[in-house]
Amino acid sequence: MNYIKAFAPATVANVSCGFDIFGFAIEEPGDVVEIWRRDEPGIIIKDIFGDEGRLPRNPEKNAVTGVMIHLLKHLGITNFGCEVALHKNMPLGSGMGSSAASAVAGVVAMNELLDCPLARTELLPFAMEGERIASGSAHADNVGPALLGGFVIIRSYSPLDVFSIPVPKDLYCTLVHPDIEINTKDARYILRDEVSLKNTISQMGNVAGLVAGLMKEDYDLISRSMVDVIIEPVRSILIPEFNKVKQAALDHGALGCSISGSGPSMFALSRGIENAKKVGEVMKRTFSEAGIESSTHVSLINQGGPLIMEKN
Ligand SMILES: Nc1ncnc2c1ncn2[C@@H]1O[C@H](COP(=O)(O)OP(=O)(O)OP(=O)(O)O)[C@@H](O)[C@H]1O
Ligand SMILES: N[C@@H](CCO)C(=O)O
Numbered sequence: 001m002n003y004i005k006a007f008a009p010a011t012v013a014n015v016s017c018g019f020d021i022f023g024f025a026i027e028e029p030g031d032v033v034e035i036w037r038r039d040e041p042g043i044i045i046k047d048i049f050g051d052e053g054r055l056p057r058n059p060e061k062n063a064v065t066g067v068m069i070h071l072l073k074h075l076g077i078t079n080f081g082c083e084v085a086l087h088k089n090m091p092l093g094s095g096m097g098s099s100a101a102s103a104v105a106g107v108v109a110m111n112e113l114l115d116c117p118l119a120r121t122e123l124l125p126f127a128m129e130g131e132r133i134a135s136g137s138a139h140a141d142n143v144g145p146a147l148l149g150g151f152v153i154i155r156s157y158s159p160l161d162v163f164s165i166p167v168p169k170d171l172y173c174t175l176v177h178p179d180i181e182i183n184t185k186d187a188r189y190i191l192r193d194e195v196s197l198k199n200t201i202s203q204m205g206n207v208a209g210l211v212a213g214l215m216k217e218d219y220d221l222i223s224r225s226m227v228d229v230i231i232e233p234v235r236s237i238l239i240p241e242f243n244k245v246k247q248a249a250l251d252h253g254a255l256g257c258s259i260s261g262s263g264p265s266m267f268a269l270s271r272g273i274e275n276a277k278k279v280g281e282v283m284k285r286t287f288s289e290a291g292i293e294s295s296t297h298v299s300l301i302n303q304g305g306p307l308i309m310e311k312n
Pocket of ligand 1: 056092134
């Protein structure tokens with residue numbers, strides 16, 4: 001094979017109470033990566049579209065190619081050469097798993113170009129290295145769902161233990177991205193290292209409730225469990241109008257609403273597409289009343305993850 005074009009989706013990490021351990025993928029948007037094999041060894045970034053010239057062109061510093069370098073090294077391949085084009089279809093520092101979508105599309109495309117020496121699940125540690133390049137932390141709650149699809153749980157980081165759980169068929173996500181930027185690195189830096197026993201107990205109850213609610217298709221339990229007493233109170237101060245937007249979503253039928261990843265995007269879960277759309281409209285309107293432009297995506301939970309769009 002000489003050419004591969006691959007897609008990987010945006011993701012919602014944390015899902016309220018599950019900091020660094022819960023995430024799910026949505027259907028659109030997502031990043032697209034193209035790779036062309038070439039005769040000389042070495043990876044070259046040929047083009048990046050949609051980043052306004054802001055992303056690193058050095059292959060080691062860009063998540064999309066950094067993961068390819070890690071994969072080739074692991075496989076002991078030293079004489080391989082290719083050119084890479086990245087189509088960025090989501091904003092940087094968005095909380096939509098922008099760096100993760102690039103990393104997953106990159107590692108999946110490279111694995112395909114090499115005739116799939118590794119199974120999809122085995123690509124996860126390499127995709128996580130893309131997150132380390134982007135934010136200094138190799139968290140898996142964006143790359144896990146972008147790679148595997150579905151609602152993903154990271155039970156343990158060491159050893160890595162990651163799996164998907166079923167979700168109700170009529171569960172929709174509304175993702176609203178206000179036109180501001182927050183870097184994951186900064187949003188992690190402001191978190192406290194210590195958590196009180198009281199908050200730990202609340203959070204554990206909600207984590208267990210959310211998993212059970214999703215698996216039992218119990219919408220009320222999902223709703224009661226979408227509470228984050230540890231991270232959201234600290235990070236929400238970085239998002240203008242957070243409390244108003246959240247309240248508007250809840251008042252209009254959302255099961256729950258919180259920060260997507262490290263923000264500034266906010267997500268809500270709703271039962272049925274009509275509810276999810278209505279929730280999106282009020283969230284957007286509430287941002288807009290404060291003079292903040294935003295974009296909205298309404299989607300089922302993406303069960304498929306990445307796609308090979310073309311190969312030859
Ligand atoms: N291919 C890439 N796509 C996006 N960001 C990248 C990429 N490669 C490197 N980066 C760097 O990663 C940083 C953005 O990553 P960050 O994790 O903050 O944003 P995000 O992926 O949108 O957020 P989140 O993980 O909260 O959803 C930027 O500083 C950017 O320069
Ligand atoms: N779990 C990570 C996700 C970043 O998108 C964080 O919240 O920092």
